[in-house]
Amino acid sequence: MTTRTSPQAAPLRLFSFAAPSRFYALSGLLVPWLWAGAVVMTVLGLYMGFFVAPTDATQGEVYRIIFIHVPAAWMSMLLYLVMAFWAVIGWAFNARLASMVARAIAPTGAMFTFLALWTGALWGRPTWGTYWEWDARMTSELILLFLYLGYIALVNAIDDVRRADNAGALLALVGTVNVPIIYFSVKWWNTLHQGASVSLTAAPKMASTMLTAMLIMTVACWLYAFAVVFMRTRGIILERERDTDWVRALASGGAR
Amino acid sequence: MLVAVVARDLRLAARRRIDALLPLAFFTIGVSLFPFGIGPETQTLRQVAPGVIWVNALLAAMLSVSQLFAGDHADGSLDQMLASGHSPVALAVAKALAHWLLTGAPLVLATPVFALLFDVDGASTLMLVITLLMGTPVMSLLGALGAALTLGLRSAGVLLIIIILPLCVPVIIFGVGAVQAAEAGLGADGHLSLLGALLIATAVGAPVATAAALRIATE
Numbered sequence: 001m002t003t004r005t006s007p008q009a010a011p012l013r014l015f016s017f018a019a020p021s022r023f024y025a026l027s028g029l030l031v032p033w034l035w036a037g038a039v040v041m042t043v044l045g046l047y048m049g050f051f052v053a054p055t056d057a058t059q060g061e062v063y064r065i066i067f068i069h070v071p072a073a074w075m076s077m078l079l080y081l082v083m084a085f086w087a088v089i090g091w092a093f094n095a096r097l098a099s100m101v102a103r104a105i106a107p108t109g110a111m112f113t114f115l116a117l118w119t120g121a122l123w124g125r126p127t128w129g130t131y132w133e134w135d136a137r138m139t140s141e142l143i144l145l146f147l148y149l150g151y152i153a154l155v156n157a158i159d160d161v162r163r164a165d166n167a168g169a170l171l172a173l174v175g176t177v178n179v180p181i182i183y184f185s186v187k188w189w190n191t192l193h194q195g196a197s198v199s200l201t202a203a204p205k206m207a208s209t210m211l212t213a214m215l216i217m218t219v220a221c222w223l224y225a226f227a228v229v230f231m232r233t234r235g236i237i238l239e240r241e242r243d244t245d246w247v248r249a250l251a252s253g254g255a256r
Numbered sequence: 257m258l259v260a261v262v263a264r265d266l267r268l269a270a271r272r273r274i275d276a277l278l279p280l281a282f283f284t285i286g287v288s289l290f291p292f293g294i295g296p297e298t299q300t301l302r303q304v305a306p307g308v309i310w311v312n313a314l315l316a317a318m319l320s321v322s323q324l325f326a327g328d329h330a331d332g333s334l335d336q337m338l339a340s341g342h343s344p345v346a347l348a349v350a351k352a353l354a355h356w357l358l359t360g361a362p363l364v365l366a367t368p369v370f371a372l373l374f375d376v377d378g379a380s381t382l383m384l385v386i387t388l389l390m391g392t393p394v395m396s397l398l399g400a401l402g403a404a405l406t407l408g409l410r411s412a413g414v415l416l417i418i419i420i421l422p423l424c425v426p427v428i429i430f431g432v433g434a435v436q437a438a439e440a441g442l443g444a445d446g447h448l449s450l451l452g453a454l455l456i457a458t459a460v461g462a463p464v465a466t467a468a469a470l471r472i473a474t475e
Binding site: 143166186 | 410461
């Protein structure tokens with residue numbers, strides 16, 4: 001290996017940024033832009049959702065919580081798959097950066113799941129009359145939260161980093177396989193026990209402004225997730241790679 | 257090899273009979289605790305009986321399964337078994353089977369007594385026994401996976417419950433659902449079929465995952 005003064009001196013290859021040092025540098029450049037994008041999109045999406053989108057015919061103004069609830073729910077499900085994907089990549093190919101990214105995603109995914117549950121409860125109160133209704137989607141979301149917490153608990157309980165990464169990958173994979181089974185069984189359970197007189201169905205037709213605002217909020221959540229996950233990954237990289245030259249140079253030189 | 261491992265586990269358990277009966281004792285106490293919390297009204301108890309028995313069976317299974325590989329891991333025999341060249345998947349199946357024979361099977365046999373405590377009628381008790389007979393092996397199989405993942409950790413017991421319980425939700429849903437469907441006079445065939453499907457899928461998939469988890473935990 002020839003020594004280079006800067007990690008970017010080598011020509012770019014497909015897996016160039018699988019190296020923690022290069023990823024650290026790249027993400028450091030991207031994070032401010034991701035935050036900026038997230039803030040702009042959030043302001044835009046919430047403005048559209050709260051002020052521009054029309055009042056709903058049946059629910060009035062209360063429905064506007066969907067502009068936070070639905071993107072959060074989508075992100076919670078997407079992030080679980082992404083987390084499992086990177087964790088398995090890290091396990092299969094012994095790619096430690098992939099495992100670090102998976103660990104970084106977990107808290108954000110759990111946060112979105114909790115946000116979806118919380119906003120769902122706040123939405124349920126005025127519409128269903130109760131904060132919690134054991135309907136299929138809410139219950140499955142609750143179990144998804146448990147799956148996230150289980151992953152976080154497992155990887156944090158194991159001291160050996162490689163074993164923790166691989167065990168977490170296996171757990172995330174088993175969880176991914178189980179999510180459809182759990183969702184189906186909860187749906188079955190819920191339809192058979194349908195005691196509630198009012199069941200919430202998604203608005204069949206949405207005004208285009210509502211849909212646009214929701215999509216903008218989804219993009220905003222996505223950018224936020226990228227920003228936060230990158231920041232967390234950078235922290236994990238510094239922790240795990242603290243014995244390498246480049247981290248030592250960073251720490252002592254104070255370079256950005 | 258499968259038979260040898262099961263026989264060994266049963267022999268080891270026979271040397272510590274009290275320890276082997278602890279899950280059953282937990283099940284007994286757990287089930288008996290519910291009336292104190294819910295009230296002795298027979299109608300209510302009859303309604304909640306399937307759920308109470310199922311959840312306690314699940315907790316009893318989870319509490320006892322965390323030590324599934326611990327003894328062998330501590331004295332090194334687990335490493336020997338994994339290095340022996342025999343299939344680690346067979347080892348996982350054997351361990352789960354031994355756990356079921358020691359914990360699940362006694363639970364299933366004891367269920368009619370507890371159904372009596374909750375004034376559940378004969379036909380429903382039979383359905384309860386059948387569903388537990390199909391569900392407790394699933395719990396043992398998933399529990400073995402959890403035990404392999406949490407091998408040697410300090411907080412293995414609670415951690416195992418946290419990571420495996422969400423995966424057991426479908427089993428509870430269909431197990432209790434079958435009993436409730438039978439009680440209501442509707443056919444329980446759908447529930448039983450799905451329970452059977454879960455059993456088959458878990459029996460095929462969980463030992464493979466357990467073997468992978470054992471490799472992760474011991475390398």
